Amino acid sequence: MSRDGVAVRLEGVELCYRLAKQRIPSLKEYAIHWMKGSLAYEKLWALRDVSFTVEVGDSLGIVGRNGAGKSTLLKVISRVLQPTRGNAKIYGSVAPILELGAGFDAELTGEENIYLNALLLGHTRREVDARREEIVAFSGLGDFIRTPIRNYSSGMVARLGFSVAMAWIPDILVLDEVLTVGDEQFVRQCERRMEEFLAQGATIVLVTHDVDAVRKVCRRALWLDEGRIRAEGPADDIVDRYLEFSGSA
Amino acid sequence: MGNERAMSQLFRYRDLVWALVARDLKVRYRRSTIGFLWTMLQPLLTMLVLTIVFSALFRFKLEHYPVYALAGIMFWNFFSQSITASMNSLKGNASLVSKLPVPKAVFPLATVIAGVINLLLALVPLFVILLVTGQPIRPAVLFLPVPILLAALFTLGAGLALSPLAVLFYDTIEMVEVLLTMLMYLTPIFYPMTIVPEHYRWIVRFNPMRSVLEIFRDPIYFGKIPPITHLTVATVVTVIALLVGVVAFRRSSARIPFYV
Numbered sequence: 001m002s003r004d005g006v007a008v009r010l011e012g013v014e015l016c017y018r019l020a021k022q023r024i025p026s027l028k029e030y031a032i033h034w035m036k037g038s039l040a041y042e043k044l045w046a047l048r049d050v051s052f053t054v055e056v057g058d059s060l061g062i063v064g065r066n067g068a069g070k071s072t073l074l075k076v077i078s079r080v081l082q083p084t085r086g087n088a089k090i091y092g093s094v095a096p097i098l099e100l101g102a103g104f105d106a107e108l109t110g111e112e113n114i115y116l117n118a119l120l121l122g123h124t125r126r127e128v129d130a131r132r133e134e135i136v137a138f139s140g141l142g143d144f145i146r147t148p149i150r151n152y153s154s155g156m157v158a159r160l161g162f163s164v165a166m167a168w169i170p171d172i173l174v175l176d177e178v179l180t181v182g183d184e185q186f187v188r189q190c191e192r193r194m195e196e197f198l199a200q201g202a203t204i205v206l207v208t209h210d211v212d213a214v215r216k217v218c219r220r221a222l223w224l225d226e227g228r229i230r231a232e233g234p235a236d237d238i239v240d241r242y243l244e245f246s247g248s249a
Numbered sequence: 250m251g252n253e254r255a256m257s258q259l260f261r262y263r264d265l266v267w268a269l270v271a272r273d274l275k276v277r278y279r280r281s282t283i284g285f286l287w288t289m290l291q292p293l294l295t296m297l298v299l300t301i302v303f304s305a306l307f308r309f310k311l312e313h314y315p316v317y318a319l320a321g322i323m324f325w326n327f328f329s330q331s332i333t334a335s336m337n338s339l340k341g342n343a344s345l346v347s348k349l350p351v352p353k354a355v356f357p358l359a360t361v362i363a364g365v366i367n368l369l370l371a372l373v374p375l376f377v378i379l380l381v382t383g384q385p386i387r388p389a390v391l392f393l394p395v396p397i398l399l400a401a402l403f404t405l406g407a408g409l410a411l412s413p414l415a416v417l418f419y420d421t422i423e424m425v426e427v428l429l430t431m432l433m434y435l436t437p438i439f440y441p442m443t444i445v446p447e448h449y450r451w452i453v454r455f456n457p458m459r460s461v462l463e464i465f466r467d468p469i470y471f472g473k474i475p476p477i478t479h480l481t482v483a484t485v486v487t488v489i490a491l492l493v494g495v496v497a498f499r500r501s502s503a504r505i506p507f508y509v
Binding site: 027 | 261262263264265267303313344345346347348349350351413418419421424505506507
């Protein structure tokens with residue numbers, strides 16, 4: 001599905017959150033303001049003129065301060081948000097883990113959640129049947145898989161979420177600051193799996209404040225600041241520059 | 250995203266749609282026997298009350314009134330419950346669609362499918378009533394899949410148009426409920442057209458719900474295939490509702506992840 005070996009291509013992407021000046025949460029108020037022509041919005045640009053390309057099989061780490069637009073950028077890459085302006089071309093299937101436990105039902109057991117979550121990611125029941133045991137084994141949750149996940153710790157939820165999302169090799173794997181919850185052993189297990197993905201030609205985009213993980217997993221990195229790209233290049237260089245800047249600030 | 254892309258996306262997520270349908274039905278029939286009985290009992294009780302009120306108090310002559318009313322109530326319950334449930338379903342999953350690239354239409358779609366299954370189950374006691382009251386069941390009931398399909402698509406259109414609004418504005422659901430009540434009285438569900446005074450009849454005639462209801466009730470109550478005029482109007486109304494729904498949904502649902 002990729003074009004000329006490109007997995008992600010963003011051209012002049014801008015993304016604006018329209019915050020209503022006075023909050024208009026009801027239809028009645030909206031209608032009144034609309035008739036009076038007094039709908040005013042404060043525009044908050046989360047992304048400004050963002051252009052970059054990720055090649056197939058590459059791994060990109062995104063670093064930056066809180067509120068720099070990292071998560072918003074991942075949502076654009078995951079096809080959750082449409083850019084206000086500019087062009088975002090995402091080629092192939094995307095497996096996003098933007099938030100731990102997104103799409104989990106606390107009342108369902110781990111096993112039932114495997115199905116629910118995989119279906120939400122666009123897999124079929126048959127595909128899940130074929131991988132179920134593999135997913136349970138990867139998660140290392142053992143007998144807990146048959147208990148409702150409201151009894152799980154956040155680490156266990158993370159294990160389950162990763163095990164589902166990483167059971168199939170996607171064209172693009174998108175991770176948002178979620179690797180940090182698992183224990184040492186599980187994180188290593190995930191890193192190994194990601195290396196396998198990369199070896200098989202998958203693309204990885206990763207946001208994390210754990211700069212060591214960026215150095216380890218990513219070949220390239222992108223430094224985002226106030227919605228703009230501050231720097232882009234080999235992961236080690238970018239992380240060094242980012243750390244230097246953060247240290248001095 | 251083009252229309253074909255959206256359709257193929259929905260097809261890819263078909264197993265998710267069925268899982269959502271199954272969950273919806275499971276919740277509905279949770280306390281299995283009581284839940285199932287209630288779905289049957291609720292329209293029956295309403296029918297009983299209406300029969301007493303309308304044939305004893307208001308006195309209009311309509312043969313086999315219980316069947317007339319019950320068919321109407323079943324249709325209306327399907328329509329209004331599916332719309333409210335569509336709105337709640339998208340609202341309940343709004344935070345999810347801001348974290349996963351799930352096609353948002355799966356939620357209203359699954360709700361309407363669950364509603365259709367529920368309607369089919371409710372046909373069972375309806376036929377029992379037909380037998381009990383001595384109203385013959387004619388072969389025309391085999392035509393029912395057509396009106397049920399049209400009613401489902403009409404309802405889907407309305408659900409698609411309204412459900413994103415329920416996420417963006419908290420008061421949408423209560424306002425829609427008021428509108429639905431008004432619309433219910435404007436639809437000849439429990440009264441025949443003949444009791445509407447001549448010079449007000451046009452209001453009921455122009456009600457888009459009416460023909461969709463009549464083609465559902467004709468095979469059951471009159472035991473005949475609905476006239477071509479009603480069928481045509483119902484089809485046109487359904488196509489319009491579906492088109493409006495799809496366009497409105499695609500425009501407003503893209504905004505949902507921004508507001509959650």
